[in-house]
Amino acid sequence: MNSGTQMQFLRYLLMGQSPATLLDSMDAADIAQIYDFIWEKALEIGIRVKGEHFSQADMLKRLKTAEQYKLETGCKEPLQRCIANECILLNADCVRKKYDDQLDRLYRLIADYLGIEYRM
C-alpha cells in the first residue's frame, strides 16, 4: 500500500468523508490492508479524543463481527477462515463487501468521535 493512498484515506477520515469512492478502484487485498491502517488510525484518534474514557470495546461494538457477517451472507465456511480472510482468492467479492461495510462503520464512528458530519 503506497503512502499516497494511505494519506488519501486518512484525509477523508479527518474530513468526515465516506471512503466509498476510493474503494471502487481497489482490489480486496488492498482494501484489507487499508482497513488495518485505518483501524490503527481510528484507535489513535479515539484515544486522543476520549482520553482515559477511551474503550476499544466500545469501538468494536459499532463494527460487525465476522460471525454476524457470515450469518448474514449464509456462509458455511469455518469462522476462522473469515477472520483470517482465507477466502480472499476464492471469493474476493465477499471479502471486499465485508471490508466496505466495516470501513463505512469505522468512518461513521470516527466522524461521531470528532463531532463532524459524515458525508457520503
Add this chain to the structure above:
Amino acid sequence: MSILSVQKDTHRIGEIIVAGPSLPLQKRFITHLCNEVVITSNSTVFGRSKITDELQLFFYGIGEKDLYMDFAWDLVAPKMLGYVLVYNWFEGKDFTSVQQLLNILSNLVDSHGIVVGDIAGIPMTIDRSVYESGFSLSSKLYLSLWDSTDKTNAKNVLKILIDSLINHLE
C-alpha cells in the same frame, strides 16, 4: 550553501528540503522557523535556523516544479536530514499533487519526511489535540496539519520530524 556564508568546518548542519505545489507556502513555513531567509531569483528559498553556535538547520524551499522529476534527489537525499511537503489542506488539486510527489519520493529516497496540510487560520471543526502530534503513515513518514497564520505552529511540525529521527537512533 555559500549564500548564507556557512563555515562548514565549525558548524554541524542538518539540511531539510521543503517542497510542495506552492512556493509562498514553502516560504512561509521556512520564515516561521528561520532567523535568516534568502529568496533567490530562480524561485527557491533558503533559510537558516541556528540551534546553538555549533548546530544549525538549513531549510531549502525548492520551488514549484512539476513533480520535481528533474530535481537531483539522488544527490540530495543521502545528505538531507528529512523533507517537508507543504500544501493547502482544503485544496483537492494541491493534495493530488502532493500525493503523486509522495509516491515518487517513497521510491527515490529513504529519508524521514512529513506532509503538512495548511489550514491557514480556517477554524477546524475537529479539536487541535487530535492532529497536533501528527499521524504516522510509516515509521519514517508523518502527516500533520499546520496553521500558517500561527508562527509557533511550524515548530510543532519540525518537532514531529525530529521525533521521527530520534526514534530511529541506534
